[in-house]
Amino acid sequence: MIPTILFVDDEPDLEALILQKFRRQIRDGLVNFIFARDGVEALESIEQNPLVDLVVSDINMPRMDGLSLLAKLQEAEDKKSTIIVSAYGDMSNIRTAMNRGAFDFLTKPIDFLDLETTIQKTVRHIEMLREVRRRQMEAERAHAALSRHFSPELAKRLAAGGEGEGIAVQWRDVATIFTDITGFTSLVESAAPETLGELLNEYVGGMTEVVFAHEGTVAKIIGDAIQVLFNAPGDQPDYATRAVACAHDLDRWAQEFCARQKARGVNFGATRIGIHAGPALVGNFGGNRFFDYTAYGDTINTAARLEAANKHLGTRICVSSSVAERAENFQGRPVGELVLRGRREALRAFEPLPPATFEAPATALYSEAFAKMEAGDAAAMPAFAALVGMHADDPLAGFHLKRLLNGAKGIRMQLE
Structure with a gap:
């Protein structure tokens, strides 16, 4: 870019x-000059040429002197060197002048070698x-993009390292949560658009805050469905523990x-949650133009099917x-060995319980009945x-x- x-x-x-x-220098396209005869004309020139990079100003001039011009330039949002x-x-x-923010000064009569050197130094600055x-703007853009997926503190750390750092596609062991709302299709068909938009925004916003409180990563939001990851992009050795705790808090918030x-007369369906842990392909799958941090693999599909299994089991x-x-x-208590849709092998599943429910006598009675059923x-x-x-x-x-x-x-x- 040619300095003006x-x-x-x-x-x-x-x-x-x-x-x-x-x-x-002008002929070779290394520099461009424009001229003004006083401070008033200089401000008018800057208004017409906002891409002016540098101002070289005398002090003693009619209408507006150089010190007054300098003060005006320092008041502007786009301060000119x-x-x-x-x-x-x-x-x-x-x-x-220096106290008011001038970058440098020259004395008269002007030494043109000194002028050229001073201009070069100022242009480098x-x-x-x-x-x-530019780097600050890139960091802000990266933070804005990352904030859709990650907790605020994690987004800051990732943005500080550059948008691509730490989010490249890789295999990772993760715990993934899938959530969905019962009867959401019926709600879509019956609710007014403005009511539905308000409901869904409040719901997704609240659920996301719960996820971020556990330092989880929101990988996808598709309508009423939310996919959450733990142990990605950063290492979380306790990722399974975090996922279970997060699921309890999501369930509590959703209820x-x-x-x-x-209480407002709106029949909003219950939230069902499925959790599975294992290897998944995780990273930014958005290419060069888009940011789409998500995960793929059997682990992700299994979590989605466990969420759907709640419908049959009556669990949340x-x-x-x-x-x-x-x-x-x-x-928690055992659910059984589930042969999920599209699978041949059974997967042992459990219903996690909050401490008060787990310690209740009914849980012990359930475990006894389940053990009898398992033994035939x-x-x-x-x-x-x-x-x-x-x-x-x-x-x-x-x-x-x-x-x-x-x-x-x-x-x-x-x-099925």
Whole structure:
């Protein structure tokens, strides 16, 4: 980019002299000059030529002197680097100019070799400032893009290292959460657009804040569905523990949200959550033009199918054994060995429980009934029947009782 320099001086011969002395640089496209005869004309020139890089200004001029011009330039949002020119004996004005923000000064009569050197030094300073601003803008753009996916602190760290650092496509062990809302299609068809937009924005915003509180990564938001990653892009040795804790808080927040909407007469569906852990291909899949940090692989698909399994089981959260085994002090109850849609092999699954529920007597009774069912003991059916009789609001116990009544045996079950 060719630097544009504005000379401000009321001497009539200065323009011709400058153009003569710098003719080679002008001819070679190394520099461009424009001229003004006082501060007022200089401000008008800058307004017409906002890309002026440098101002070289005399002090003593009619209408507006150089010091007043300097003050105006420093007040502007786009401050111009300024070189002040004055007589050698006028050091008081030169000191004032430097205190007001002048970058450098020259004395009269002007030594053109000194002028050229000073201009070159100032232009290098301007280019350095531009580079700093460019990097700052890149960091801000990167932070804006990353903030859609990562917690604020993690977004800052990634943006500080550059948008590509730490988010290249790679295989990683992750825990992934899938969430979905029951009956959302019906809500879309029945709700007014402005109501639906308000509901969904509040819901997604609240769920995202919960994820960020656990330092999770939001990989995708598709309508009402949210995909979350742990142990990506940064290392989180406790990623399974974080995922389970996050799922509990998501479940709690979603239930409170539903209750608030019900009080307003809006039937907002329950949130179902599935969690699985394993290897996945993770990174920015958006190419050079877009930023799309997400994950692919069997681990991701399995988490989505575990989320869907809740519909059959009557549960709100369903996690795989790979999550339950890796999470510290996991508290939950076994669901069974699920043959998920599109799979041949069974996956052992669990329903994580909050501490109060896990420690309740009903959980111990469920575990006893489940152990009988796993062992093929005929006493499993009356055990589940007794449990449902005491806790009719336990859908998972009711699910197993219904299976047993229909002739099913064991804990292996096919889910479509």
